[in-house]
Amino acid sequence: MASKNVEIISDCFIKPEFISxxxxxxxxxxxxxxxxxTVNYIQKGLLYPLPNTQDFNITTYLDDLKQALAITLTHFHPLAARLTSVKNESPPSFTVFIDPENSPGARFIHAKVNLTIDDILTPNDVPLVVQSFFDHDKAIDYDARDLSLLSIQVTELTDGIFIGCSINHMAADGxxxxxxxxxxSEVFKSKGQNGKFCSPVPISRPPILKRWIPDGSDPILILPFTHEDEFIDIPNPPLLRERIFHLSSDSLSKLKAKVNLECNMTKISTLQCLSAVVWRCITRARRFPPEKETGCRLAINNRSRLCPPLSQNYFGNSIQTVRETLRAGELLDRGVGRVAQMLHEGVVNHSDKVIRDYxxxxxxxxxxxKMAQFFDPSSIQMGxxxxxxMYGNEFxxxxxxxxxxxxxxxxDGKVTLYEGREGGGSIDLEVCLVPENMALFECDEEFMSLVNEVETF
Structure with a gap:
């Protein structure tokens, strides 16, 4: 493999094109x-082949991306700001908010690495160098007092381009x-044949930026701590292997049909069926004693579950997790259908009342x-x-x-669900486990029977 060092060529800050x-x-x-x-930034991105045309110019392309970003930030202007933290004396507390004052804007980075697409996609495990394709590495959300809330990093490979995006998790959920x-992507696509953008560019889903606060609450919420050390918690995960498994729509459809038939139901979703299988198989790989309690957390979107519902264009966080627990022996002794049904019931019961009570x-x-407490090593989390x-973003x-x-x-135990590249209900599953557990998980017959294409990153 060629040099793994990612070189920063240039960086700048982008402000909204129009200030209101x-x-x-x-x-x-x-x-x-x-x-x-104290959660890390969200970091996701897409790898693209380098255009096979002589008229492609990286400098022109980067300029277009910057202009599209400035136009997009006109609609999503909080992402061009910073955090401000104010320490209150009476009562002792902190007020934290997004402050547009004195902010240079969102960060935009051009980087380069002497690697090919095959260098990234051929190994079984996701290469560690991929972490360098994102800005704000290991930063937590509170660091945005000094760091940008949003950073776009465009990394050139010898035959490809990676566009990575880091967004502060206080500012946005998935x-x-x-x-x-x-x-x-929509704004970038609006560029005319003359190579210019017509500003302002309307977007199909303007974001709703005002945050939801429960009725009767103070619109400015505070954190009741006397010192930052009381709430700052820096995640320190162990060495992990990270692997992506491809599951076809056909394989997942068969699993869903089997599970619902087993439970004499029709409403258990594909994700609930898959989560049940993954929970069982990771627990088996961990070799827990039968009496050990283990859990499965499912990230859940609250927007449509509130009464009245929040718009799907609500911009911010509106998520919680549903957690179900079983002893390891019971989890493995039950059929996958009974486990999936338990997860299904947990999701169904996540009602307006449960959300508002929380x-x-x-x-x-x-x-x-606090990550060390929230993500315990005996559980898994599906995110x-x-x-x-995801794949509709072509730039x-x-x-x-x-x-x-x-x-x-x-x-250890974080599982991330992505849209499968071939579409049609296929799923790419990113699994993070400590090496000894991954070695057993990737040989697990129950899980691998679902995996159609094992060639992974």
Missing amino acids: QETNKPTYFSPWDLCMI SSYWHFFNSF VDSWVRKPFVY SSPRFD GLGKGLAILSGYANKF
């Missing part, structure tokens, strides 16, 4: 946002992340997620969603070859 009165207003957070204060990314409880006694439009380069992620929010 709204652009200069601070954005105050919801409970869902504030509890993310739905909002891809909402921004889709809009960025938020009201947070308002009475605010807390932040992201294959329903997000003038055609369809992407792969979706890859950075260092952020990975730990």
Whole structure:
């Protein structure tokens, strides 16, 4: 393999193309946002083949991306700002908000690495160098007092281009992340045949930027801590192997049909069936004693579950997790159908009342997620969603070859769901495990019977 060193060629900061009165207003957070204060940034991106045309010019291409970003930030202007943290004396507490004052904007980086697409996609495990395709490596959300909330890094390979995006997790959840990314691609696509953008560019899904606060709550929420050390928690995961497995729509359809038939039901979803299989197989790979309690967390979007529902264009965090637990022996003794049915019931029961009770409880006694406690090593977490439009983001380069992620929010037992490149309900499953557990997981017959294409990254 060629040199793995990623070289930064240039970087700059991009502000919204149009500044309005709204652009200069601070954005105050919801409970869902504030509890993310020590979580890593969201880091996702796509790998594209280099255009096989003589008229492609990287300098011109980067200029177009910068202009498209400036136009997109006109709609998503909080992402061009910074965090401000104010320490209050009475009562002792912190007020944290998005502050547009004194911000240079979102960061834009041009980088280069002497590697090929095959160097990235041929190895079984995702190469560690991929983490260098993203800015804000290992940063936590609270670092955005000094770092940009949004960073776009364009990394040139010898035969490809990787466009990586890092967004502060207090500013956006997965739905909002891809909402921004889709809009960025949409704006880029609007470039005319003359090579120019017509400004302002309308987008199909303008974001709703005002944060949701429960009725009767103060619109400016505080964190009740006397010192930053009380809530700052730097994740320190062990050495992990990261591998991506491809599951076809046909394989997943058969699993769903089998599980629903076993349970005499029709409503257990593909994701619930797959989560049940992955939970069982990772638990088997971990070789827990039968009495050991293990859990499965499913990330869940609250927008449509509230009454009245939040718009799918709501920009910010509106997620929680549903967690089910079983003893390891019971989990492995049960059929996959009974496990999937339990996960299904947990999701169905995540109602408006459950969400509001959770938020009201947070308002009475605010807390932040600490990774070492939230992601325990005996559980798994299923994150992201294959329903997000990922491969529709082409940026003038055609369809992407792969979706890859950075260092952020990975730990033993983190499983991330991506849209399969061939579409049609296929899924790419990114699995992170400590090496000894991955060695057993990738040989597990129950899981591997679902995997159609083992050639992975």
